[in-house]
Amino acid sequence: MVLVDTDFNRIPEGTQSGVVETEDHIKIRWARWAPTGSPLKGTVTIVQGRTEFIEKYFEVVEELRARGFYVVAFDFRGQGGSQRLLKNERRGHVENFDEFALDLHAVLDNVSLSDCPGPHFLLAHSTGGAVVMHANRRLKTKIDRAIMTAPLVGLAMNGRARRLAGALAKSLVWIGLGNAFVPGGNDKILLDYDGNTLTSDKDRFKRMNDILVQAPQLGLGSPTVSWFRAMGLATEKFKEPDFQLGFGVPSLVLGAGKDEIVSTDDAEELCRSCPGMSFVEIRGSRHEILMERDPYREQFWAAFDAFIPGSAE
Incomplete structure (x- = not known):
């Protein structure tokens, strides 16, 4: 569970890990x-996406x-350097998103909140x-604000396709195939730049692949049927309405204008209905805003600095 160092992605100095x-x-x-x-502005805990890893x-x-922040990062169960859940470790698996929430709260309680100063973001x-949205009730007393990039509010599929996929996943779980890859899924961890839907930045895309070439144990393939069912x-x-009105963590949602993985429209619609959320679209960006080209990332950091108290000082 040690961190991986590569020529173009060095482990930051002063790292503590465990x-x-x-x-x-x-x-x-x-x-x-x-x-x-300086000055000290609090602590940011990074909550990564599916298949991602600290590096x-x-x-x-x-x-x-x-910018003056303490930073905490972690790998969700079943991915990166955290404990894998299935014999085939390339299968992205979870039975319920409550399990991911346990990971987040364990890190917050035992690392971020216990050892790093507030305010906490x-x-x-x-x-x-x-x-974060799923776990928001327990987060209300722990977190001051949250920023979410391209959050998974819904997949970039039309309504009919979503309903059919959801029904299929429910049936497959019911007959005992929850641990199998989703139909068409595989254990491939390296992607080709051409045709990728993650980023238009070739250098950052190559950096991600280079990490996985050196440390394939960090990689993850397609999700399982159970993961898909839990996500749905x-x-x-x-x-x-009870979720939208009760959401208690002030949040800024940044949608990617050219997202082909999750639905930016769904995220914007949620923000219209949820008093605790604001929405900004970064036009032209693909799904991974923070791994995109600099013009898109600069828009992210401008929004971050405006939303997080003290960040722009």
């Missing part, structure tokens, strides 16, 4: 850094540290955003 155990006894890898800039965020870590991406159940709750 393992925390969740309430259900899953080992979660975490890392922590002190700020390099992917080293550039973001350094940018946050330079979350920076969540994609599936990480869905986990979690995101359906976001449409309920």
Whole structure:
């Protein structure tokens, strides 16, 4: 569960890392850094997306540290350097998003809140955003604000396709195939730049692949049927008025204008219905805003600095 160093993605100086155990006894890898800039502005905990790992965020870590933040990052169960859940470790698996919420709370309680100064903020991406929303009731007393990039409010599929996929996943879980890859899924961890839907930045895309070439144990393939089913159940709750009115973590949602993975329209619609959320679209960006080209990332950092208290000082 050590961190991986590559020629073009060096481990930031002053790294502290370790393992925390969740309430259900899953080992979660975490890392922590002190700020390099001043004045001190609090702590940001990074809540990553599906298939991601701590090493992917080293550039973001350094940018946050330079702004005066302590930074904490971790890998969700079943991915990166955290404990895998199935014999085939390339299968992205979870039974319920409550399990991801346990990972987040274990890191917050035992690393971020216990050892780092407030105020406390979350920076969540994609599936990480869905986990933050799913876990929001317990977060109200822990977190001051959250920023979510391209959060998984709904997949970029039309309504009929979503309903059919959801029904298929429910049936497959019911007959005992929950641990199988989703139909058409595989254990491939390296992607080709041409045709990718993640980023238009070739250098950052290559950096991600280079990490996986050197440390394939960090990689993750397609999700399982159970993961897909759990995702569907979690995101359906976001449409309920009780969720929207009760969401208690002041949040800024940044949608990617050219997202082909999650639905930017769904995220914007949720923000219209949820008093605790504001929405900004970064036009032209693909799904991974923080791994995109600099013009898109600069828009992200401008929004971050405007929303997080003290960040722009």
